[in-house]
Amino acid sequence: MQNVFQSPSRVVVLSGGMGGAKFLQGLKHLLPDAHITVVANTCDDMWVHGLRVCPDLDTVMYTLGDGIDRDRGWGRTDETWSTKEDLAAYGAGLEWFGLGDRDIATHLLRTTLLRGGATLTEVTARLCERWRPGVELLPMTDDEVETHVVIEDAEGPRTIHFQEYWVRLRAEVPARELIFQGLAQSAPTSAVLTAIADADLVILPPSNPVVSVGTILGVPGLSDAIRSTSAPVVGLSPIVGGAHVRGMAEQMLASIGVGVSAEAVGLHYGARSTGGVLDGWLVDTVDASAVPALQAAAIRAVAVPLMMTDVDATAAMARSAIELVR
Amino acid sequence: MQNVFQSPSRVVVLSGGMGGAKFLQGLKHLLPDAHITVVANTCDDMWVHGLRVCPDLDTVMYTLGDGIDRDRGWGRTDETWSTKEDLAAYGAGLEWFGLGDRDIATHLLRTTLLRGGATLTEVTARLCERWRPGVELLPMTDDEVETHVVIEDAEGPRTIHFQEYWVRLRAEVPARELIFQGLAQSAPTSAVLTAIADADLVILPPSNPVVSVGTILGVPGLSDAIRSTSAPVVGLSPIVGGAHVRGMAEQMLASIGVGVSAEAVGLHYGARSTGGVLDGWLVDTVDASAVPALQAAAIRAVAVPLMMTDVDATAAMARSAIELVR
Numbered sequence: 001m002q003n004v005f006q007s008p009s010r011v012v013v014l015s016g017g018m019g020g021a022k023f024l025q026g027l028k029h030l031l032p033d034a035h036i037t038v039v040a041n042t043c044d045d046m047w048v049h050g051l052r053v054c055p056d057l058d059t060v061m062y063t064l065g066d067g068i069d070r071d072r073g074w075g076r077t078d079e080t081w082s083t084k085e086d087l088a089a090y091g092a093g094l095e096w097f098g099l100g101d102r103d104i105a106t107h108l109l110r111t112t113l114l115r116g117g118a119t120l121t122e123v124t125a126r127l128c129e130r131w132r133p134g135v136e137l138l139p140m141t142d143d144e145v146e147t148h149v150v151i152e153d154a155e156g157p158r159t160i161h162f163q164e165y166w167v168r169l170r171a172e173v174p175a176r177e178l179i180f181q182g183l184a185q186s187a188p189t190s191a192v193l194t195a196i197a198d199a200d201l202v203i204l205p206p207s208n209p210v211v212s213v214g215t216i217l218g219v220p221g222l223s224d225a226i227r228s229t230s231a232p233v234v235g236l237s238p239i240v241g242g243a244h245v246r247g248m249a250e251q252m253l254a255s256i257g258v259g260v261s262a263e264a265v266g267l268h269y270g271a272r273s274t275g276g277v278l279d280g281w282l283v284d285t286v287d288a289s290a291v292p293a294l295q296a297a298a299i300r301a302v303a304v305p306l307m308m309t310d311v312d313a314t315a316a317m318a319r320s321a322i323e324l325v326r
Numbered sequence: 327m328q329n330v331f332q333s334p335s336r337v338v339v340l341s342g343g344m345g346g347a348k349f350l351q352g353l354k355h356l357l358p359d360a361h362i363t364v365v366a367n368t369c370d371d372m373w374v375h376g377l378r379v380c381p382d383l384d385t386v387m388y389t390l391g392d393g394i395d396r397d398r399g400w401g402r403t404d405e406t407w408s409t410k411e412d413l414a415a416y417g418a419g420l421e422w423f424g425l426g427d428r429d430i431a432t433h434l435l436r437t438t439l440l441r442g443g444a445t446l447t448e449v450t451a452r453l454c455e456r457w458r459p460g461v462e463l464l465p466m467t468d469d470e471v472e473t474h475v476v477i478e479d480a481e482g483p484r485t486i487h488f489q490e491y492w493v494r495l496r497a498e499v500p501a502r503e504l505i506f507q508g509l510a511q512s513a514p515t516s517a518v519l520t521a522i523a524d525a526d527l528v529i530l531p532p533s534n535p536v537v538s539v540g541t542i543l544g545v546p547g548l549s550d551a552i553r554s555t556s557a558p559v560v561g562l563s564p565i566v567g568g569a570h571v572r573g574m575a576e577q578m579l580a581s582i583g584v585g586v587s588a589e590a591v592g593l594h595y596g597a598r599s600t601g602g603v604l605d606g607w608l609v610d611t612v613d614a615s616a617v618p619a620l621q622a623a624a625i626r627a628v629a630v631p632l633m634m635t636d637v638d639a640t641a642a643m644a645r646s647a648i649e650l651v652r
Contacts, residue, residue, distance in 0.1 A: 013406050048374075049383060049434040049435070049438055050434060050437050050438040050441060051434070076412075078408075079408070080406045080408040080427060081535045082404075082405070082406045082426075082428045082431075083409065083427045083428065083430045083434070084429045084431075085428070085431075086402075086427075086428045086430075086431030087430070087434065087435065089431075089456060090431060090432075090453070090456050091456075092431070092434075092435050092438075100408075101408035101409045101412075101430075102408045102409065102412045103429040104409045104412075104427075104430065105408075105411075105412030105413045105415075105416060105418070106412070106416075107411075108375040108376060108377070108409070108413065108418075109375070109413065109416050109418050111376050112375055112376040114416075115376060127416070130415060130416050130417075184615035187442070235622045255495070
């Protein structure tokens with residue numbers, strides 16, 4: 001931790017989808033005047049019927065732009081499903097994918113702009129002109145990257161897209177291995193590197209440590225940028241009491257051999273002073289016993305309530321995170 | 327006219343959109359056991375938000391497959407418009423284009439298959455597996471062709487896509503010139519050439535003689551195929567009493583210097599024996615005075631009612647066409 005700061009004014013958040021978006025709502029509430037840059041995971045991205053779909057970017061954009069369906073937690077308000085019904089009538093495949101008609105407008109515009117030569121960073125900025133999410137939303141990379149999952153079922157071992165694993169199989173089949181297609185060859189964007197270098201706080205929200213934050217940190221050079229920024233780096237555990245709060249951190253942690261606990265995930269990220277990325281790590285009050293081991297590993301740690309039950313509770317989590325690395 | 331035939335069993339119809347589709351309903355009613363091949367105009371095709379849209383193919387497919395919105399005469403039954411609304415909210419452009427959500431499923435599947443290397447002929451066959459139109463539906467060419475219109479307005483002369491001229495401007499601005507982009511470099515498909523060669527009847531339905539039938543005949547080699555088939559070729563006038571029955575034949579005929587009359591259009595197509603494409607030409611009873619001039623030009627002609635008021639009236643027109651060239 002290099003800096004002392006009062007109220008951070010340039011915050012970078014490494015975000016997945018739902019968990020990150022929910023955390024960002026609390027952070028915006030806490031810091032209405034801060035410039036918040038969101039570096040979003042793009043390893044969930046997928047080609048669906050010729051459309052480039054970016055689930056995490058869109059979940060953050062729709063959530064912060066008040067266009068999200070709050071009950072589902074993904075996709076658009078007032079959604080209709082006519083295209084999906086008709087694609088099924090054609091037997092076009094991918095029936096399990098939740099492709100809503102309003103959502104398709106986003107994907108059509110994105111795909112058209114990408115095919116015209118725009119970067120995903122430029123496209124995302126264009127889409128955000130409509131949604132005005134109140135943050136600078138950046139993809140972690142402009143390169144095409146995709147998480148694939150090796151599963152084994154009656155048909156033998158095979159690789160499927162992460163979205164299929166998550167949406168169709170509901171992560172109920174063991175993930176033998178995760179393949180981050182293209183990730184090792186990808187590059188962080190200059191916008192991401194600049195935001196991290198110029199930040200006065202970097203936050204790892206309670207997003208999935210493997211397939212969301214893990215993939216962001218897997219973009220070559222991005223972890224180094226976080227290790228070398230003068231801003232403190234603080235994370236919030238997505239594991240509470242030995243289970244994930246939402247999503248499927250348990251299944252994913254198993255696939256990389258990391259234990260399902262707030263302590264294990266904190267130690268997996270590691271202390272910045274010893275080659276990791278964290279200065280501080282928040283665990284839930286039920287995991288208070290993890291604090292000494294984390295501190296012994298040179299990670300400041302504190303136990304506070306980590307359930308994002310509403311925007312005030314989430315803002316309080318963000319405040320605790322800031323205070324921990326002040 | 328080379329053949330004598332009783333009831334034709336292999337019929338080829340050169341079709342535009344609505345007029346052709348309506349005629350085909352009557353023809354199918356008249357000849358339930360015939361193999362009908364539809365060679366559809368593709369010069370109306372357009373890229374819309376990265377989707378390849380083929381209005382005439384789809385109008386024929388949806389009409390004969392009972393998926394058309396009968397009130398509008400184009401697009402899908404039970405259509406919703408969510409994607410279009412959201413594209414407008416993005417300011418994505420092309421707001422005038424009637425892009426329905428169910429229709430988008432057709433365009434998405436077509437575009438994905440085309441990008442995967444399938445020909446438009448193959449794609450159309452795949453789409454027809456669902457719609458079962460009861461005809462063999464073929465694009466006139468697998469090459470990308472588009473009709474553009476030179477207009478002049480307050481901004482000066484400029485070129486717009488035919489769809490924009492028709493849908494947005496409602497053909498209310500003079501068409502200074504028609505540009506058939508790519509048509510001179512296009513090739514008819516082997517499926518089209520084979521169907522024409524093997525036909526025992528070729529019909530030009532009352533489709534637009536310039537931007538529908540005219541463009542089909544403009545595919546290099548296609549007119550020659552029609553001139554050399556052993557089947558008789560018969561057409562039905564889309565002009566009744568000096569005006570088109572539907573669409574915009576008047577505006578288009580003006581742009582190529584052809585008069586707006588059943589006689590002028592018949593003479594424009596010309597007699598097969600003198601280098602044209604017609605053996606016979608049906609005009610409406612109100613245009614009976616045109617018959618002698620057409621016959622003098624070596625085109626068999628007869629005046630019969632040519633209003634497609636219902637399927638029986640349309641079937642009667644088809645019967646008259648067949649009898650004229652028997």
